[in-house]
Amino acid sequence: MDAPMYGLLYRAEQRAALFATRPRVEALELVAEHFIDLTAEQRDELDLLRAHFPLTIHALGTSIGSADGVDERYLERIARLIAYARPMWWSDHLAFTRYGGVELGAFAPLPHTRGAVDVVARNAARLRAVVGGVPFALENPAVPFAVAGAEMSPGAFVAAVARAADCSLVLDLENLHADAWNLGTDPDAVLAEIPLERVVEVHLAGGRRVGQGYADSHDAAVPATTWRLYESLCRRRVPPLTLIERESALPPFEAMLRELDEARAFRDAARETAA
Amino acid sequence: MIAYQHALTLAVAHGGGGVPGVRDREVATFAEMAARKRLAALRALLPRTLAALGLTAFERRYRAFAANRMPCGPERYRDEAIAFARSLGEPVGRDEARSVAAHGPGRRLALVREGRRITLYVRFRHTTRLHAVRLGR
Numbered sequence: 001m002d003a004p005m006y007g008l009l010y011r012a013e014q015r016a017a018l019f020a021t022r023p024r025v026e027a028l029e030l031v032a033e034h035f036i037d038l039t040a041e042q043r044d045e046l047d048l049l050r051a052h053f054p055l056t057i058h059a060l061g062t063s064i065g066s067a068d069g070v071d072e073r074y075l076e077r078i079a080r081l082i083a084y085a086r087p088m089w090w091s092d093h094l095a096f097t098r099y100g101g102v103e104l105g106a107f108a109p110l111p112h113t114r115g116a117v118d119v120v121a122r123n124a125a126r127l128r129a130v131v132g133g134v135p136f137a138l139e140n141p142a143v144p145f146a147v148a149g150a151e152m153s154p155g156a157f158v159a160a161v162a163r164a165a166d167c168s169l170v171l172d173l174e175n176l177h178a179d180a181w182n183l184g185t186d187p188d189a190v191l192a193e194i195p196l197e198r199v200v201e202v203h204l205a206g207g208r209r210v211g212q213g214y215a216d217s218h219d220a221a222v223p224a225t226t227w228r229l230y231e232s233l234c235r236r237r238v239p240p241l242t243l244i245e246r247e248s249a250l251p252p253f254e255a256m257l258r259e260l261d262e263a264r265a266f267r268d269a270a271r272e273t274a275a
Numbered sequence: 276m277i278a279y280q281h282a283l284t285l286a287v288a289h290g291g292g293g294v295p296g297v298r299d300r301e302v303a304t305f306a307e308m309a310a311r312k313r314l315a316a317l318r319a320l321l322p323r324t325l326a327a328l329g330l331t332a333f334e335r336r337y338r339a340f341a342a343n344r345m346p347c348g349p350e351r352y353r354d355e356a357i358a359f360a361r362s363l364g365e366p367v368g369r370d371e372a373r374s375v376a377a378h379g380p381g382r383r384l385a386l387v388r389e390g391r392r393i394t395l396y397v398r399f400r401h402t403t404r405l406h407a408v409r410l411g412r
Binding site: 067096100101108110111116119144147149 | 287288351
């Protein structure tokens with residue numbers, strides 16, 4: 001396996017700091033929707049970034065869980081972006097965001113059923129046919145509510161989807177933390193059921209308490225619970241790419257670099273234990 | 276699966292309603308979260324209208340407008356901002372709707388005529404901001 005990489009979710013406002021400290025950031029995740037029009041400015045930015053960093057593309061609008069299929073126009077735009085950016089892989093969320101042409105504007109959970117697994121597998125096949133050879137990965141989104149009638153556990157559902165769709169996985173540990181808070185799921189049990197050999201990327205982030213719940217806002221430092229999950233993961237398998245995924249309320253860049261170093265420390269500790 | 280997705284979509288579009296397999300309170304919370312995201316996007320797209328109406332009136336009128344509207348397509352926020360601003364029937368809304376309509380993705384130059392006033396909007400390379408140059412009175 002190639003050496004694990006440590007990177008960030010790309011924010012244009014941090015570009016100068018990113019290039020000034022480049023060796024400490026080894027890869028970037030780009031939000032597809034920020035580049036999907038492939039305007040002259042977006043192409044310039046992509047040219048610059050891909051010349052200096054390995055990239056992954058993270059999409060928000062594939063709606064791979066839509067029972068009425070994927071949006072062909074959206075897929076064609078994604079395919080053009082992927083062809084231009086040439087990322088290591090691209091990803092979206094295991095959820096649905098669109099039905100009957102209506103955009104929900106949020107990730108809606110799928111029921112943990114064999115029927116949902118079949119829907120995702122069918123849509124993933126279509127996605128591969130349109131987008132081509134760049135590997136595709138699915139991320140576990142934070143789940144705002146559970147849908148009754150589950151035929152399998154949350155971890156078994158992710159595993160079944162990955163097998164049926166024959167795709168890689170992006171594991172967002174902060175989302176597992178949020179699910180534990182909001183739904184009472186056991187994140188260690190979920191981790192135990194996920195096929196780690198399919199995990200290509202791990203997201204670390206922080207959220208906040210909102211009333212009785214916990215919002216996966218990705219706008220705070222990585223909390224201790226999420227670091228503990230990462231440590232547990234690294235003991236079993238160090239993921240190929242670990243990202244600090246800070247979406248808003250950006251801290252000083254150095255604080256994010258320190259979080260990357262902390263992630264590297266868990267990798268080193270896992271190696272020492274293995275040795 | 277189809278019944279669940281259909282019902283949840285209707286609930287989000289219309290601000291609540293029964294969804295098989297999900298508690299009503301959770302549906303309402305999810306629908307409200309989605310509505311707040313739409314509202315935040317529109318506030319960012321229509322700053323002059325927001326300033327003219329004030330936060331409370333902007334939200335009240337937006338919610339009345341959005342109750343019968345389904346957000347569709349990749350430019351859904353922009354499309355919705357234009358439709359909402361036009362629906363207000365006030366000069367500031369009409370003006371800002373024209374301005375937003377002129378600023379499509381990737382567009383670098385737009386000429387907007389508002390009565391006798393003509394404004395040229397230019398986006399310079401390597402910026403995301405449009406600069407307005409007033410040409411007429």
